[in-house]
Amino acid sequence: MNSIIKCENIIKSYKMGQTRLQVLKGVNLETARGEFVAVMGSSGSGKSTLLHILGALDKPDSGEIIYEGTNLARISAARLNAYRNKQVGFVFQFYHLLDEFNVLENTLLPAMASSSVIKWAAISSDIKKRAVSLLEKVGLADRLNHKPHQLSGGERQRTALARALINEPRLLLADEPTGNLDWQRGSEILTLLKQLNKEGQTIIMVTHDKKVADAADRTVVIQDGKI
Known part of the structure; x- marks a missing residue:
């Protein structure tokens, strides 16, 4: 496998009062470049915890996350x-x-957060053009100046998708991206994700819904803290 990211024997637990709840119990998962992987599981199965660890938003108790060999x-x-x-x-x-x-x-x-004031002044024009292009791609060309409260749920999620892509990430992590939407608007998000994947974007998506998971190339199931 031409791997972009893999996790090896990931263990994660959280302290709940006087007890410790083990959420992940030795998870192994490898994703190839350009692959679209769905991680399915019931509520509380640890799928979102795994995604957060893959994105370095959380740390495992033990185990390794290897990204591009690092x-x-x-x-x-x-x-x-x-x-x-x-x-x-x-x-x-x-x-x-x-x-x-x-x-x-x-x-x-995200682009502003990664730039100094001087650097932003030099690159802002190009980045703004990219942002507009992304928003056009997700069908929001006529919503550029709208505030979030003026958008539908589907439009908010499409904005969030454009934001996630602004820095041209090699890996897109989607945590229940359709979970707060009705089926029609959720289907629009899935169509966009599938199109991005066809263009080469690597995607790992967490979901509890088999119909959503069916959009991916491969589905893995996390149950009782293991895949």
């Missing part, structure tokens, strides 16, 4: 931040758009 546990905090910002794009169930910013501004945020 063990994420052995790189500096600065390189790990760059991994989160540049190499990985995140799409969440509840959008996480900032209400005070319009669609275009929300899309630009």
Whole structure:
């Protein structure tokens, strides 16, 4: 397999009062470049925890995450931040758009976060063109100046998808991207994800819905903390 990311024997637990709940119990998963993988599981199965660990939003108790041959546990905090910002794009169930910013501004945020003021002044024009192009691609060309509260759920998720792609990540992590949408709007998001995958985007998507998982090339099931 021409691997882009893999996890080896990932164990993760959380303290719940006086007890410790083990969520992941030795998870192994390898994803090839250009693959679209769905991770299925019931609520509480650990699928979102796994996605957060793959994206370095959380750390495992033990085990290794290998991205492009590099063990994420052995790189500096600065390189790990760059991994989160540049190499990985995140799409969440509840959008996480900032209400005070319009669609275009929300899309630009990851690019702005990774640039100094001087660098942003030099590259902002090109990045804004890319943001507009992405928003056109997801069908929001006429919504650039709208605030999140002026959008439907599907439009908010499409904005979040454009934001996730602004830094041209090699890996897109989608956590229940249709979970807050009706079937029609959810299908629109799946169509966009499938098109991105055809264009070469590697995607790992978490879902509890088999119909959603069927959009992927491969489905793995996480149950009782293991795949």
